[in-house]
Amino acid sequence: MARVNENHLKLPGNYLFAEIGKRVAAYKSANPEANVIRLGIGDVTKPLPQACIEAMHKAVDDMGREETFKGYPEYEGYDFLINKIIEVDYKARGINIERDEVFVSDGAKSDTANIQELFGLDCTIAVTDPVYPVYVDSNVMAGRTGVYGQDGRWSSITYLPCTAENGFVPELPKSRVDLIYLCFPNNPTGMTLTKDQLKVWVDYARQNNSIILFDSAYEAFIHENNVPHSIYEVEGAKEVAIEFRSFSKTAGFTGTRCAYTIIPKEVKAYSSTGEAFGLNRLWYRRQATKFNGVSYIVQRGAEAVYSPEGQKQVKELVDFYMTNAAIIREGLKAIGIEVYGGINAPYIWLKAPNGMDSWSFFDKLLNEANIVGTPGAGFGPSGQGYFRLTAFGSRKNTEEAVERFKTRLKL
Numbered sequence: 001m002a003r004v005n006e007n008h009l010k011l012p013g014n015y016l017f018a019e020i021g022k023r024v025a026a027y028k029s030a031n032p033e034a035n036v037i038r039l040g041i042g043d044v045t046k047p048l049p050q051a052c053i054e055a056m057h058k059a060v061d062d063m064g065r066e067e068t069f070k071g072y073p074e075y076e077g078y079d080f081l082i083n084k085i086i087e088v089d090y091k092a093r094g095i096n097i098e099r100d101e102v103f104v105s106d107g108a109k110s111d112t113a114n115i116q117e118l119f120g121l122d123c124t125i126a127v128t129d130p131v132y133p134v135y136v137d138s139n140v141m142a143g144r145t146g147v148y149g150q151d152g153r154w155s156s157i158t159y160l161p162c163t164a165e166n167g168f169v170p171e172l173p174k175s176r177v178d179l180i181y182l183c184f185p186n187n188p189t190g191m192t193l194t195k196d197q198l199k200v201w202v203d204y205a206r207q208n209n210s211i212i213l214f215d216s217a218y219e220a221f222i223h224e225n226n227v228p229h230s231i232y233e234v235e236g237a238k239e240v241a242i243e244f245r246s247f248s249k250t251a252g253f254t255g256t257r258c259a260y261t262i263i264p265k266e267v268k269a270y271s272s273t274g275e276a277f278g279l280n281r282l283w284y285r286r287q288a289t290k291f292n293g294v295s296y297i298v299q300r301g302a303e304a305v306y307s308p309e310g311q312k313q314v315k316e317l318v319d320f321y322m323t324n325a326a327i328i329r330e331g332l333k334a335i336g337i338e339v340y341g342g343i344n345a346p347y348i349w350l351k352a353p354n355g356m357d358s359w360s361f362f363d364k365l366l367n368e369a370n371i372v373g374t375p376g377a378g379f380g381p382s383g384q385g386y387f388r389l390t391a392f393g394s395r396k397n398t399e400e401a402v403e404r405f406k407t408r409l410k411l
């Protein structure tokens with residue numbers, strides 16, 4: 001009899017987006033004429049930059065000629081892409097990353113979910129709360145999280161609340177943890193850390209032999225000067241941090257799939273006898289076993305992001321979404337709603353008015369204004385009472401949504 005991995009049975013259903021879908025479907029069937037605007041899901045709506053399209057067309061032609069045809073790619077990515085990543089994303093910011101510290105992949109989702117495989121099952125973990133659910137669920141599947149309580153918390157996870165009260169800056173855990181997941185600019189709150197605030201975590205990790213898993217999928221949206229684009233801008237971070245980046249939101253690659261992870265050679269974890277092992281080589285070995293690389297065509301598309309035209313087009317994309325973010329932020333502030341984020345990230349995190357809980361506000365917004373957002377409670381217990389809107393909609397829908405907030409929502 002094949003026994004199931006019972007860790008998978010512990011996962012609560014994919015409640016959040018399923019429940020949103022159910023409520024929207026029910027509303028639409030009762031109100032078929034309603035024009036519902038969706039500002040809930042974090043997917044982009046603009047097409048790929050022209051530079052990427054052209055590079056991928058050319059790469060398809062390469063695949064059609066014997067002299068330029070490519071079979072299996074390198075597990076860790078082609079030189080042409082890795083060299084650009086090192087030069088533009090790191091060297092230009094004064095950070096030295098070596099070629100074999102970069103691992104190109106099909107997504108930051110898979111990398112942030114898979115990285116926990118390198119660590120012992122007895123490692124303790126901390127996550128910010130609210131949180132991108134992948135970090136938690138991947139550890140549940142591995143059997144590292146204990147039991148799920150009535151309060152929506154796993155018994156073996158340390159939750160680091162990020163709320164308006166602490167300015168969305170997580171405080172250091174009271175008792176020592178081995179692995180710390182940080183995501184800045186943050187999904188869902190849209191908030192960031194300054195370099196000094198991030199340094200507190202790097203120092204903690206160095207003092208405690210902990211490892212920071214730093215997700216900077218939204219790095220391209222940073223506009224303020226004192227916000228670090230990479231954790232390696234902080235001194236000593238190369239000893240203790242792994243960084244995840246993605247082309248998904250930067251260049252509209254959500255459907256094309258390309259990302260990368262940096263694992264400096266200094267980052268180490270320990271065996272039960274206290275022997276140190278570099279995670280860089282362990283990850284290489286893991287990827288070589290379980291992953292056959294990103295397609296040549298897609299990597300050529302990603303490379304084009306770094307060309308002068310690509311950089312210009314990507315900036316236009318980011319600016320477009322950040323104008324949406326400003327429209328939402330300012331529009332909601334004008335009617336007295338407490339808003340956060342939306343300055344260095346494409347997410348606006350708002351406090352549900354009049355002390356409402358997240359789901360009550362979801363229903364109110366859907367019923368009164370026909371707008372769909374994401375209840376903050378779905379991202380963790382500290383998200384209760386908050387609500388996420390995304391800047392990834394069309395300009396028309398974004399403006400219309402703000403207008404409806406002003407004219408239809410009964411505050």
Ligand code: PLP
Binds near residue numbers: 042245254
């Ligand atoms: N990390 C965060 C914080 C995200 O919000 C997302 C997507 O929404 C991802 C990673 C996934 O990125 P990718 O599309 O590269 O898998």
